[in-house]
Amino acid sequence: MELKxxxxxxxxxxxxxVESDTRDLAVIQERLRLNRGRLRHLRGLxxxxxxxxxxxxxxxxxxxxxxxxxxxxxxQKLIDADIRPDLDRSPLALTARMHTSKKFKxxxxxxxxxx
Numbered sequence: 001m002e003l004k005x006x007x008x009x010x011x012x013x014x015x016x017x018v019e020s021d022t023r024d025l026a027v028i029q030e031r032l033r034l035n036r037g038r039l040r041h042l043r044g045l046x047x048x049x050x051x052x053x054x055x056x057x058x059x060x061x062x063x064x065x066x067x068x069x070x071x072x073x074x075x076q077k078l079i080d081a082d083i084r085p086d087l088d089r090s091p092l093a094l095t096a097r098m099h100t101s102k103k104f105k106x107x108x109x110x111x112x113x114x115x
Contacts, residue, residue, distance in 0.1 A: 061114045068113035
């Protein structure tokens with residue numbers, strides 16, 4: 001009987017530990033999600049400040065032509081043409097650069113046209 005009680009106590013303690021660890025994990029996962037988003041936005045801001053941004057904007061304008069284009073489509077076309085490293089072609093980075101560039105105007109949700 002005493003062994004059974006001891007085993008039940010251990011089981012309850014382990015159950016409590018698992019529940020506590022699960023709560024801690026949820027907090028860590030949420031913090032990780034937030035920090036990944038912050039890092040993605042920060043990388044986009046860093047890309048806007050790169051000195052070679054005008055060359056990328058010229059390539060974007062060349063690819064777009066006269067039709068407005070969504071940044072995801074433009075991003076894929078840059079990838080297909082192997083124009084820049086992946087981080088520079090991300091839709092977030094392109095959106096940030098296009099918002100600050102005088103070559104483009106915002107014509108819809110994440111959609112830009114060459115001025």
